[in-house]
Amino acid sequence: DSLSNKIAAGEVVERPSSIVKELVENSIDAESTSIEIALEEAGLTSIRVTDNGKGMSRHDAVLAFERHATSKISNERDLFRIRTLGFRGEALASIASVSKISLWTSDGETEGTEVQIEGGVILKESDAAFRKGTDMTVAQLFYNTPARLKYMKTIQTELGHTIDLVNRLALSHPHIAFKLSHHSQTILQTSGNGDQQRVLNDIYGPAVARKMVPFNGENADFKVNGYVTLPEMTRASKNYMTHIVNGRWVKSYASNDAVLNGLHTYLPIGRYPVAVINVETDPFLTDVNVHPAKQHIRLSKEGELLSLIKSSVHEAVKRAII
Ligand code: ADP
């Protein structure tokens, strides 16, 4: 119902970047190879996400806005083997309850569907010619929850959160071509050719990307690899370390510390590297169902992973410096 959707929205939809995250993750789960994100006023006025993924049938397009409608897991066992980014089936219902959504989608088999929905109420549902994929616009965010709207920071702050998010998603998915624009000005564009170093170049520029040292390591349960800057290319913030577990960008203080410990003797005080850390493991060892935003995960054998990250980073940088 509309009240519980609004309550859930409080957890999932904190700000424009949270919506971008949910929409883009849906595009990724739909196996898109190209995802465009276009913002007006940092997304407060409009967020449009266009993908070339598998799209939805007319039935699924309407169902998508129902709470707990997910096509991604069907039984409890699946919950422990999650490969998709979404699985809770509540994001679209929550977003729809606090905005005005226009959706065009087609699964390539039927003609296509248009859905218009305002504050969770479907205003229009009709056949509409559309190529395979999905084009969703979330407009007038929080128009019916003024308290939340008032809480929004400046355009620059909100935009900063979204740029940071899209950078991390692009890094996590080098096989997808991303384009992010704000008032039709391109902010980030990646090629989707699968080369993570090239994405680092697109985000941080050649001066940083060229100075990044590759590292890798492996034990019985984990495979890690990534890139880390040499000590002279450090920053004053920890915010430039990106952790990716089985393709999902996650926040991990412990993993930050593992990288820093690996660099310890080389790192000036108060300085932090630009780094990307990719971890592959059996999904059975991970639990992503910790919080609705799915940004934190629990790992069995975390200590083992942390020491692997630390030693892999340490060895690689030591070799590069000598
Ligand atoms: P979840 O991602 O947890 O399943 P959501 O509320 O984010 O839940 O989305 C509901 C459903 O809508 C998804 O399970 C998927 O079937 C469908 N869907 C949403 N966005 C897209 C998209 N861009 N392409 C294809 N299907 C989509």
Ligand code: MG
């Ligand atoms: Mg989702």
